[in-house]
Amino acid sequence: MQRNDVGPPRCEFALISFAVRGFNRKGAGPVPVARLDGRVALVTGGSGGIGRAAVVELAKEGADIAVQFNRGKESADAVVERAQKLGRRGIAIQADVGDPKACERLVREAIRSLGRLDVVACFAGHPYRDEEWNKPFEELTPAEIRRPLDVDLLGSVYVAQAAIPAMVERGRGSLILTGSTPAITGDAVGISYLMAKAAIHALARALAQAYGPKGVRVNALALGNITTGPMEAVSDVERRKLAEEPALKRWGTPEEVGRVVVFLASDDSAYITGQTLVVDGGYAMR
């Protein structure tokens, strides 16, 4: 497909959608057309809490899905099965995103199995560990400082390096990176993690500028507290305290993040790039 240099990118699916959505064709009834019909998405961290929800929301909107996992094969297989039950094609692929060669293989296998790559959403992240998170800065070991940099930041860099050429070749694509609200507001805890996530926001802006002229959009999510497995390590008292922080006075759900991923993946956000979308119930606005 050729890129249109003056207006929004031409999109065969959006045009089809406009033509048939809600119309009664003789004898056929309304033809539902989802926002991502015919598209292929790769979700890293697809075996984790938010990644799984993103896979399901993308599949509900019509996307075929490649689900990356590291150790959680069972979880990845289960979410692929859910996507298949929704009528989509799906594949689970093992890869350690800290390894650039593994990221190249991940993207290659996704394209070989599903034929193309339109969307990449990066949720692979170093797992939350209470003791690392709350450790005084001066006591952090070099390994504790490196882990979020290796997985969250460099993992996103390597996946982006592997995936962007395929998007550039098609003249379109949406890359969605995952940052965090405390990377914007600052915090006294989780400092290794915050450094990695702050760099993610810079990476999104840089890649948006570098690849926007080639039709590739790059945005980042800044997430607040989202109820996933790792958060079970947080005590009840702390969980209630954290729920009081945002304006909406509650934690977010993985599904609420998944629906923002669909927005950034689809042509509904065709003129949005280089942005950090804050999904935090109104915490970072203070």
Ligand SMILES: NC(=O)c1ccc[n+]([C@@H]2O[C@H](COP(=O)([O-])OP(=O)(O)OC[C@H]3O[C@@H](n4cnc5c(N)ncnc54)[C@H](OP(=O)(O)O)[C@@H]3O)[C@@H](O)[C@H]2O)c1
């Ligand atoms: N939950 C929150 O409140 C929150 C807030 C802000 C930002 N975030 C960010 O959102 C993303 C997802 O968070 P989550 O809560 O869904 O976490 P999660 O449930 O712990 O999922 C983490 C995912 O990362 C994968 N992963 C870990 N190390 C990896 C590696 N070396 N290579 C490849 N994959 C690896 C895991 O794969 P396996 O399980 O297969 O090993 C898992 O799929 C993370 O980037 C996190 O920092 C979350």
